[in-house]
Amino acid sequence: MGAAMLHLRHLAPLIVLTLCVSACSTSGATVSPTTSTTAALVPGAKPSAAAGPSGSVVTRQTDTEWGRIWDALPTGFPKIPGSTPANETATGPASATLVVDGNVAKAVATSTESNLRVAAYRTDALSGPLEDGTYTLEMTGAAAGCRIMVTAKPTGGVTTVTILYGSACPAP
Numbered sequence: 001m002g003a004a005m006l007h008l009r010h011l012a013p014l015i016v017l018t019l020c021v022s023a024c025s026t027s028g029a030t031v032s033p034t035t036s037t038t039a040a041l042v043p044g045a046k047p048s049a050a051a052g053p054s055g056s057v058v059t060r061q062t063d064t065e066w067g068r069i070w071d072a073l074p075t076g077f078p079k080i081p082g083s084t085p086a087n088e089t090a091t092g093p094a095s096a097t098l099v100v101d102g103n104v105a106k107a108v109a110t111s112t113e114s115n116l117r118v119a120a121y122r123t124d125a126l127s128g129p130l131e132d133g134t135y136t137l138e139m140t141g142a143a144a145g146c147r148i149m150v151t152a153k154p155t156g157g158v159t160t161v162t163i164l165y166g167s168a169c170p171a172p
Helices: 002-026 037-041 106-119
Strands: 061-063 069-070 084-085 094-102 121-128 135-140 147-155 157-163
Touching: 069 157, 106 121, 106 135, 106 147, 106 157
Parallel strands: none
Antiparallel strands: 061 069, 084 094, 094 157, 121 135, 135 147, 147 157
């Protein structure tokens, strides 16, 4: 019986912790869409979406050198014709990393600019080509502080497109 009491004494803190966590998860607590613990632990890491209290997916945000971004694009974000998700990630966190066959950086930048203008975004800057053929598009949305940056870079027969969708823009 002494061993059983010793075992219960060691389990008691675990039982109390489990009850506290259980109580917190059913008390209406919410999951913050701005939690970025994975990004804080691993530089350049891209936190994944998490289930919210009602089972809905909560998209997280990550701090980048450019600014805070959503880790995904909204479903209504204009599609880039011929693009597919990239197998490899960009050189840092991104809202989306895509590839398009061919050296089409300029076409990607200008068509994305046109599609975002239709969606009520305003062009702040379209620059390029840089020495490596890269084009960069920066646009502002209607929401205060909403910024988007699209970089189209030709690399070995494909164009890699990196999209940073600012945290002040509508949530994905």
